[in-house]
Amino acid sequence: MRFDVVTIFPDYLRALDLSLVGRAVATGTLEVHVHDLRRWAHDRHRTVDGTPAGGGAGMVMRPDVWGKALDEVMGLDGTGSSTDGADPAPGRRVLVVPTPSGELFTQRTAEDLASAATITFACGRYEGIDARVAQHYRARGVEVRELSIGDYVLSGGEVAALVVIEAVARLVPGVLGNPDSVVEESHGADGLLEHPAYTRPLSWRGLEVDPVLVSGDHARVRRLRRDQSIARTAQRRPDLVAVLGASALDGADRAALAAHGWVVPQGADHPVRARVRHVCHEDVGAVADLAARTFPDACPREITSDQVAEHIATNLTRSHFASWVEDPRAELVLAELEDQPQECHRVVGYALLVEEQADRDGNVPAGLDPRPECVTAGEGRRVAELSKIYVDSSMRGSGLARALLDQVLHCATQRGVDLVWLGTSTSNRRAQRAYRHVGFARVGTRTYDVGGRLCRDVVMVREARARTGSGPQPGTGPGVTSAGTGARS
Known part of the structure; x- marks a missing residue:
C-alpha cells in the first residue's frame, strides 16, 4: 500500500x-x-x-x-x-x-x-x-x-x-x-469496545487482577473478557449497544447486557433499554396485570385453567401487591422497558422476596409460605423466601429474569438476610438449571397449593451473600443489574 x-x-x-x-x-x-x-x-x-x-x-x-x-x-x-x-x-x-x-x-x-x-x-x-x-x-x-x-x-x-x-x-x-x-479490539466486527488489559504484578496498590485471567481456563477467560467488553461498551458507548445485532448474541451475552440496562426481547433486531426498580403504588395495577398473564405459563400441565384463575384471584390481587409495597419486610421490584410505544407492555417482569420476620402482633408478611422442613438455617440467622420471579413471554431468554434475581438478592444482602430459599415446580427443569447457575442448591421438596390442587416443588437454597459470577455485581449498572433465563419460583 x-x-x-x-x-x-x-x-x-x-x-x-x-x-x-x-x-x-x-x-x-x-x-x-x-x-x-x-x-x-x-x-x-x-x-x-x-x-x-x-x-x-x-x-x-x-x-x-x-x-x-x-x-x-x-x-x-x-x-x-x-x-x-x-x-x-x-x-x-x-x-x-x-x-x-x-x-x-x-x-x-x-x-x-x-x-x-x-x-x-x-x-x-x-x-x-x-x-x-x-x-x-x-x-x-x-x-x-x-x-x-x-x-x-x-x-x-x-x-x-x-x-x-x-x-x-x-x-x-x-x-x-x-x-x-x-482480532479482539475496540470497534471490531462484533461492535464492542475492547476489554480492559492487565499484566503483572497481579496485585498493585490494592487493586487485583481477576483470578480467572490467570487460571489457565481459556473458555472462562474468553467469557470474562467478553463480559468486560459488553460492560465497558454499555457504560461508555450505549450508542454502540443500541445497534448490536441480536442474532449474534448468545445467552451469556444477553446476561451481561442485562446487567447494564439492556435486554433483547424476542423478535427484536437490537437490544433495548430496560431498568429494574422498586415498585411504587402507581405500579400496582401494571404489576398485578403482569402477574395474571404470566402465572399460567409457569404451572404444570395438570393444573386446570379454573384452578389457575382461582389461585390468581386469591393470591395475586392488587391488594396483595399494594401490601407488599407497604411492608418493609418485602422487596418487590419490577422490570420495565424504556422508550417503548404506548401500546406495548412497559412492565415486563417482577420479583418478590419476603423476609421471615413477624411484626409486633406476631403476624408474618402476606404471601409468605411456611418454611419447608428441608430448609435449615441455624439459630439467629435471618431467612427470606424468594417468592416470585416472572417475566413476560416476550422477554424469555432476554436476561431479564436473572436481572430481577440479582436485584432482590442484592436487596436481601443489604437488609442483612443470611439465607434465601425458593420453591419451583419439579417439572420446570429450566428454572432449576437457572437457579443452580447462580448458586442455589436443591435441599428437598415441598407441596404447593394451586387453586385447591397440590403440586410438588423442588426446594432450593443459597447464601444471600454468595457471588453470582465474575461479571458486574448487583447495583453497578445504570438500570438492570444482571441476567439469565426466566423461571417461576
Whole structure:
C-alpha cells in the first residue's frame, strides 16, 4: 500500500517515520510519500490561499494549486485521466480529504480503506480547501472520501491524516507483528469496545487482577473478557449497544447486557433499554396485570385453567401487591422497558422476596409460605423466601429474569438476610438449571397449593451473600443489574 500526503507542513508528518508505520516503510510493506503543496504554487509568495467568495473570516485554499498538486501526485491530467494513458498504480485509488464536515471515520471505514492500493491525503488548512476540488475529482471517477475523525475542529488536516494512516496501515498484512492483535479490539466486527488489559504484578496498590485471567481456563477467560467488553461498551458507548445485532448474541451475552440496562426481547433486531426498580403504588395495577398473564405459563400441565384463575384471584390481587409495597419486610421490584410505544407492555417482569420476620402482633408478611422442613438455617440467622420471579413471554431468554434475581438478592444482602430459599415446580427443569447457575442448591421438596390442587416443588437454597459470577455485581449498572433465563419460583 502507498500513502501520499500533500500538505503545507511536511515536517508535521515526520511521526510516520516512527513505530509500526516507520518499520513497515523500512521493510517495504508500505510506501509513504509527503509532498509540500507550495511546490505547485508558482507566484512570488508561493500563495496557496485566497479570501472566501461571499466574504467571511479566514482564508480558503486555492483549487488551481491543489489541482496541479493532485494531478501530479496521483498521475492524472487535468481531466482526471492518467497522464500516460495507464494507471500508474494499479488497484483501487482513493483521495481522502480530512474535514470536520465529512463522514465520520470509523473502524469500518479503516477496514474498507485497507483494500486500497494508494491513498492520497489532501490536508487543508485555514477554512479548508475550495469545495470544487473534491467535486472535480469525484465527477471524473476518482474515489473521493471526505472524512472527519470526530465532532471537533482542528487547525489542519495533518493530524487527521496521521490518524487515518495509523488506523489503516495496521490492517495491512505484514504491518503488525502478530496478526491476532486486530482480532479482539475496540470497534471490531462484533461492535464492542475492547476489554480492559492487565499484566503483572497481579496485585498493585490494592487493586487485583481477576483470578480467572490467570487460571489457565481459556473458555472462562474468553467469557470474562467478553463480559468486560459488553460492560465497558454499555457504560461508555450505549450508542454502540443500541445497534448490536441480536442474532449474534448468545445467552451469556444477553446476561451481561442485562446487567447494564439492556435486554433483547424476542423478535427484536437490537437490544433495548430496560431498568429494574422498586415498585411504587402507581405500579400496582401494571404489576398485578403482569402477574395474571404470566402465572399460567409457569404451572404444570395438570393444573386446570379454573384452578389457575382461582389461585390468581386469591393470591395475586392488587391488594396483595399494594401490601407488599407497604411492608418493609418485602422487596418487590419490577422490570420495565424504556422508550417503548404506548401500546406495548412497559412492565415486563417482577420479583418478590419476603423476609421471615413477624411484626409486633406476631403476624408474618402476606404471601409468605411456611418454611419447608428441608430448609435449615441455624439459630439467629435471618431467612427470606424468594417468592416470585416472572417475566413476560416476550422477554424469555432476554436476561431479564436473572436481572430481577440479582436485584432482590442484592436487596436481601443489604437488609442483612443470611439465607434465601425458593420453591419451583419439579417439572420446570429450566428454572432449576437457572437457579443452580447462580448458586442455589436443591435441599428437598415441598407441596404447593394451586387453586385447591397440590403440586410438588423442588426446594432450593443459597447464601444471600454468595457471588453470582465474575461479571458486574448487583447495583453497578445504570438500570438492570444482571441476567439469565426466566423461571417461576
